[in-house]
Amino acid sequence: MFSPNCFTTDQEIAWCPGCGNFDILQALQEALAELELSPHRVLLCSGIGQAAKIPHYIRVNGFNGLHGRALPPAVGARIANSSLKVIVQSGDGDTYGEGGNHFLHTIRRNPDIAHFVHNNQVYGLTKGQASPTSDLGMNTKVQTAGVILSPFNPLSLALALGAGFVARGFSGETEHLKQLMKAALEFPGYALVDILQPCISFNKLNTFAWYKKRVQKLEGHDTGDQEAAERLARQWGDKIPIGILYQVPAPTFESRIPALQGEAGEKPLAGRPFNPGSLVHLQEEFM
């Protein structure tokens, strides 16, 4: 039967001991097991960074692509094989910085993808520069006088662009995070879970204790209330809400692509038989 062990690999993990990534990995393995997804039916796409190494540490299909470019291959894979359960996982720099444009437009497309962003508010792999989500004033070797750019708010942006599923998790609340992941994986359409994750090596500001003190699980919130969700998305500081802020499905990208509908649509594009001779009639319009 399914157990998180189905998803473990023999790889030596290159994360720092105590890193929040371990908890995220564990939550993911448990979520997949509980949803009874076989490894070969799952595809995990990532970019480059510490977080983005995750396809090596979990036994599912993986496309570990370029920095900032985790989303486009995932969209392509969904079109090619809509029977794959597709997950995208990367860091905050990768997703909101280098890949910002893809983030915007993937939300507009609404493909059936679960997007888990490891948001440690810093560039981990390149050793501690500010990321788009770094708090104002954070000192780094590059931002020597502290960050002066105002922080990027992924949840507000996703809501503004009409994302159907917007949530925030905390790596230190693994059980809660697992539930968020399961809900995102089962949601039909693009589902964003921004995961607060301490970086023990480079983020001395937003530490485990810092998050622990502030995160508050949402209770009694109506996930169909967009205005309430927008208010919650803006909350940052003494109290940071975690949970599902908004969950209202809309027609997916795949459901609006002609070639993926009807009888032909039941078979993934990748598996359809094809014979060039069947298209000779294409020439008629030119005669």
Added chain:
Amino acid sequence: MEINILIGGAAGQGVETIAALLGKVMLRSGYGLCLDKDYMSRVRGGHNFSRLRIAGETPWCATGKVDILVSMDQETYFIHQDTLQEKSRIIYDPESFSLPQEEKRGVPVPLQRLAKEAGGAVMANTVAVGAVLVVLGMDTDSAEKLLQEMFAHKEGMVEKNYLALKKGYKEASHHCSACFSMPDKKIDEKRLFIDGNEVLGMSALASGCRFLSAYPMTPSTGIMNYLAGKQECGVVVEQAEDEIAAINMVLGASYAGVRSLTCTSGGGFALMVEGLSLAGMTETPVVIVMGMRPGPATGLPTRTEQGDLEFVLHAGHGEFPRAVLSATHLEDAFYRLNKAFYLADKYQVPVIFLTDQNFADSARSVPPFDFQRLNYERHLVEEKGLIRPYQRYRITEDGISPRALPGQFSGEVVLADSDEHDEKGNIIEDADTRRRMVEKRLRKQAGLASEMEEPTLYGHQEPDILLMGWGSTYGALRETVDNLGFQGRKAALLHFSDLWPLPVKAVSEILTSVDKSFCVENNATGQFAALFRRETGLEVDHKILKYDGRPFMPEEILQEVQKNV
């Protein structure tokens, strides 16, 4: 015997509509024809023209001289008057401008007024077509049938267009009826009248390409338009947010098992370069149609150049195998793009297919294609050949690892990685694995080299004069060789379609035996000549280079050759 018609006017004046209508009429009347377009990067105004060359057999390219000038505005006349011959005719609207007094070749047809009389100013194009037909001494049957097909779904439009056609025909007949004699027809089978982008779109579809992601950019947008219009055939077309997304989407789709394509021009390709390198590292098949236009930067957006050969040869950081093929002429390009898909799948590499605006926008009448010749082998591992546990990057003798798709085999996963990796696809950093993986990937280059097609000698089989070229200059070079032949010269053409790995056998053998060799390229630095020298150590005697954004005319090449022999 041939007829050359040039239709010119401002953007928005219907130049292309007239050319397309006339072209189809000529096609159905059994003539051979070619059409090329010269247009500016603007939506209204400026000066655009289309050139239609009509002959018994299908001409290979456009020429500079003009028999009938359809001048939709005064500027057209002034720009093109030097190309007119004594017997040429100028069709123009005397109520919109007048020709100089001494100009006696005018055929005044009030296009606007007659169109309005027929039911609407938009039909000025149809009036002009009627005028051209009578000047050529043709009847209106074919044109009427075409208008019927085009407007059948629009209430009343067929009749109005008939009327417009007849009015133009009648009015022009007062000034000039059958002023030209048409060439003898030599074609009796059905032909297609199709342009380069349409041929590539059709070939992609018939090659089993089921996904295209691209960002609009001249001169490649036509491929995206073609495929977008064919979604009922089961192809998915996604306009990406930028070229970086386009190539990465295509790689994701290809990894998941679909033959995939992206198309762009130099600026967009520049944005794809990191993705190209990713295709090399992850060994993901991909075909990129790269339609060249003059650079640097935005350059001349709607014009032609062969300026990006060196760019595509070297694009992408790191060392990885690739193939570069080019579009020489329509009949060949249909099969060659299929070859690009075949090579990409078999060797799990990126394949770049070079075209340019001259190829993309030029149409000719060509025989139907043989769809049975197209290859759709996917080169995937099958159940019986599967070695478990599956390893995406298993080291093999020819460097080609067994390719499985995610989800293909229960219990097996497929891991593609942009980091250097081991056979399973997991990140590594050790020196030994790195070395073995570099060597594995590069071994595929030898396989690719064995697939490259040597150019065949066209023209005299023991030539004194050798012309060399690649890509879309084929037609102009072929005509040049024919013309040199007519002059009693022993001339031949070696024209390259497959460019990398460069097939050098034929050319190395012949180059030393000719008196004079010429490399003809639509660029300023002779990029192919340089590649050729790099690969063979041999040098051509002369380079004939053109870099004004316009395609070569055969007469220009002829002149340059004559100067140097």
